[in-house]
Amino acid sequence: MVTPLPLPVRFADAARTTLAVPGSEEADSRRRRAEAVAELPDWEELRHAGEELRDRTLRHLDTLLETLEAAVVRAGGTVHWARDAAEARRIVTRLASAAGGGGAVELPSPLTRRIDAAGALAAAGITLHRAGGPARERLLDAALAVSGARFLVAETGTVVAFEPDGDARMCLTLPRTLITVAGIEQVVPRLRDLEVLLQLLPRSAGERMSPYVTMWTGVTPDDGPREFHLVLLDDGRTAALSDGTGRTALRCVGCEACLRVCPVYKRVGDDPYGELPGPIGAILTPQLRGIEAAHEASLPFASTLCGACADVCPVRIDIPDVLVHLRARVVESRRRHPVPTPELALMRAAAWTMGDRWRYERALARATRWGGLLPGGLLRRLPVLPLLLGRWTDARDLPALPDRSFRDWWKARR
Amino acid sequence: MRVALFVSCVNDALQPRTGRAVVRLLERLGHEVVFEPAQTCCGQMHWTTGYHREAAGLAARFAGVFGRHEAVVTPSASCAATVRAVHPRLTGGAPPPVYELTEFLVDVLGVTDVGACYPRKVVYQPTCHSLRATRLGDRPLRLLRAVRGLEFAELPDAEECCGFGGAFALKNADTSVALGADKVRHVRGTGAEVVCAVDDSCLAHIGGMLSRLRTGVRAVHLAQILAATGSGGEGEEW
Numbered sequence: 317m318v319t320p321l322p323l324p325v326r327f328a329d330a331a332r333t334t335l336a337v338p339g340s341e342e343a344d345s346r347r348r349r350a351e352a353v354a355e356l357p358d359w360e361e362l363r364h365a366g367e368e369l370r371d372r373t374l375r376h377l378d379t380l381l382e383t384l385e386a387a388v389v390r391a392g393g394t395v396h397w398a399r400d401a402a403e404a405r406r407i408v409t410r411l412a413s414a415a416g417g418g419g420a421v422e423l424p425s426p427l428t429r430r431i432d433a434a435g436a437l438a439a440a441g442i443t444l445h446r447a448g449g450p451a452r453e454r455l456l457d458a459a460l461a462v463s464g465a466r467f468l469v470a471e472t473g474t475v476v477a478f479e480p481d482g483d484a485r486m487c488l489t490l491p492r493t494l495i496t497v498a499g500i501e502q503v504v505p506r507l508r509d510l511e512v513l514l515q516l517l518p519r520s521a522g523e524r525m526s527p528y529v530t531m532w533t534g535v536t537p538d539d540g541p542r543e544f545h546l547v548l549l550d551d552g553r554t555a556a557l558s559d560g561t562g563r564t565a566l567r568c569v570g571c572e573a574c575l576r577v578c579p580v581y582k583r584v585g586d587d588p589y590g591e592l593p594g595p596i597g598a599i600l601t602p603q604l605r606g607i608e609a610a611h612e613a614s615l616p617f618a619s620t621l622c623g624a625c626a627d628v629c630p631v632r633i634d635i636p637d638v639l640v641h642l643r644a645r646v647v648e649s650r651r652r653h654p655v656p657t658p659e660l661a662l663m664r665a666a667a668w669t670m671g672d673r674w675r676y677e678r679a680l681a682r683a684t685r686w687g688g689l690l691p692g693g694l695l696r697r698l699p700v701l702p703l704l705l706g707r708w709t710d711a712r713d714l715p716a717l718p719d720r721s722f723r724d725w726w727k728a729r730r
Numbered sequence: 731m732r733v734a735l736f737v738s739c740v741n742d743a744l745q746p747r748t749g750r751a752v753v754r755l756l757e758r759l760g761h762e763v764v765f766e767p768a769q770t771c772c773g774q775m776h777w778t779t780g781y782h783r784e785a786a787g788l789a790a791r792f793a794g795v796f797g798r799h800e801a802v803v804t805p806s807a808s809c810a811a812t813v814r815a816v817h818p819r820l821t822g823g824a825p826p827p828v829y830e831l832t833e834f835l836v837d838v839l840g841v842t843d844v845g846a847c848y849p850r851k852v853v854y855q856p857t858c859h860s861l862r863a864t865r866l867g868d869r870p871l872r873l874l875r876a877v878r879g880l881e882f883a884e885l886p887d888a889e890e891c892c893g894f895g896g897a898f899a900l901k902n903a904d905t906s907v908a909l910g911a912d913k914v915r916h917v918r919g920t921g922a923e924v925v926c927a928v929d930d931s932c933l934a935h936i937g938g939m940l941s942r943l944r945t946g947v948r949a950v951h952l953a954q955i956l957a958a959t960g961s962g963g964e965g966e967e968w
Contacts, residue, residue, distance in 0.1 A: 580902075670773075711910075722737050
């Protein structure tokens with residue numbers, strides 16, 4: 317079970333212990349994605365359409381959510397608003413307890429796992445069985461189902477789920493009560509907007525289409541659940557929306573293509589990222605949870621900015637740009653500390669030196685003089701150099717220091 | 731043509747041979763190279779680590795130093811990307827016309843055979859900024875393939891990041907080294923004597939590991955290969 321609490325450790329410290337060699341299935345999944353995408357001649361246009369659709373949705377999220385609520389109510393369902401994961405757990409527990417006895421099944425999504433719906437219900441004495449596999453029979457006598465969702469259609473109040481095995485359909489037909497939990501950003505304006513997303517999402521995951529695309533709308537007399545509840549979770553999303561650059565992260569449709577191409581994620585796996593793995597987690601978690609704690613503040617720096625993620629993102633989230641933006645937010649918050657961090661002092665000093673030709677040239681001259689004073693090779697290999705430099709020389713030699721800078725050579729040449 | 735060289739602070743201080751190679755190469759092709767002595771840093775390090783106020787000062791400074799030039803050439807794809815994509819956001823104005831070296835050679839001068847001779851087995855590492863920010867495409871490869879005596883080897887998983895990542899190399903040193911180890915393994919597997927690229931900072935990371943492991947494989951900027959004529963002159967220095 318994924319812990320819903322933020323990790324206390326910085327990314328680098330966690331990653332040190334989880335470094336591993338990626339298996340061959342990682343390379344396979346990347347190849348499958350590349351092949352699935354290459355089959356569509358208009359892939360780039362689709363990505364632009366996806367970006368435009370998601371941005372438009374986020375811009376009008378307030379009115380779309382009202383439209384969605386009205387549509388769900390019209391269809392016989394009830395909408396519940398949860399400020400955070402704890403409130404979502406309370407709502408789900410209350411609704412589940414009211415649903416009475418009988419079995420309970422979960423059609424999990426990354427979100428239901430993150431809010432730990434199963435853990436909350438277990439505390440209330442309700443065992444939530446995972447749908448699928450050997451637990452399928454449990455669905456037959458289930459009185460309650462808790463599900464995630466992929467998209468919510470505002471105009472119709474329809475919930476859309478993508479799944480490999482059709483369990484959502486059993487969830488829909490058998491239990492008396494169905495509770496669906498989703499993030500407020502998962503809305504799409506109209507049913508026909510799914511056309512773009514139904515192409516972008518499966519192909520980004522390496523499939524031509526999702527094996528099952530299941531949709532349900534409210535309740536139907538004498539068929540399926542008698543009660544339908546939609547729990548809409550904010551959990552930091554509204555705060556993220558107020559950041560013009562940062563909010564592009566909420567375009568995410570959860571395909572995980574960025575995880576599969578990320579060189580860092582491939583090596584360190586899920587755990588160092590905390591609640592949401594990979595490049596998307598590195599830009600979403602600090603926005604949803606704030607950048608004050610050491611773990612969240614370290615996430616925007618957990619990337620080489622190689623850009624592989626931005627190239628594959630089906631809704632064109634410029635992940636490296638958001639990372640850099642969030643790094644600046646971390647730095648800005650540190651500027652307010654009464655005592656400057658060593659890094660801030662160093663970066664200010666560097667900018668001050670670079671800001672003037674004469675200061676810069678004096679620093680260059682000093683550096684080459686120092687380099688010349690040390691015995692050949694010693695500085696290059698010393699693993700115990702102070703502060704940051706030691707983290708370089710721990711596993712890498714420094715370049716041999718030149719006896720004169722480029723500009724000194726240029727001056728002498730004239 | 732009169733070309734202003736933006737050598738980059740990293741090369742000025744740590745890899746002056748790259749700057750010397752660019753001068754030698756462009757002069758051999760018949761162009762005049764000028765060096766603005768007031769140049770320092772484009773602000774890339776400050777930008778990528780989140781020190782945007784400081785980066786803004788350096789970007790404004792860069793525009794003042796290079797603003798009147800017709801063409802500015804730099805042997806760093808990441809600096810070129812910073813000037814082009816980041817400076818306008820920091821200064822609000824159009825940036826000076828900065829070209830990464832291979833762009834300048836192929837697109838502006840229209841040459842791919844620069845008359846170089848470099849009898850070594852070489853692999854090319856397309857650095858992330860050259861690949862995904864400046865989008866150099868096959869320009870460096872076209873230049874390399876025209877070098878006499880050069881035996882070109884394909885680098886497996888070439889488009890994977892080497893793990894340098896600027897501050898990442900220090901803030902996430904373990905992961906950085908792990909990715910670097912993958913790159914080193916692929917370079918070693920080709921039997922190449924030299925790995926080249928168009929960013930000396932990535933090369934310092936790859937080369938630093940190759941050197942620590944005593945592999946004997948050298949990390950060399952592409953400019954040095956293009957400047958070499960097989961005559962033992964400056965381009966040939968290691």
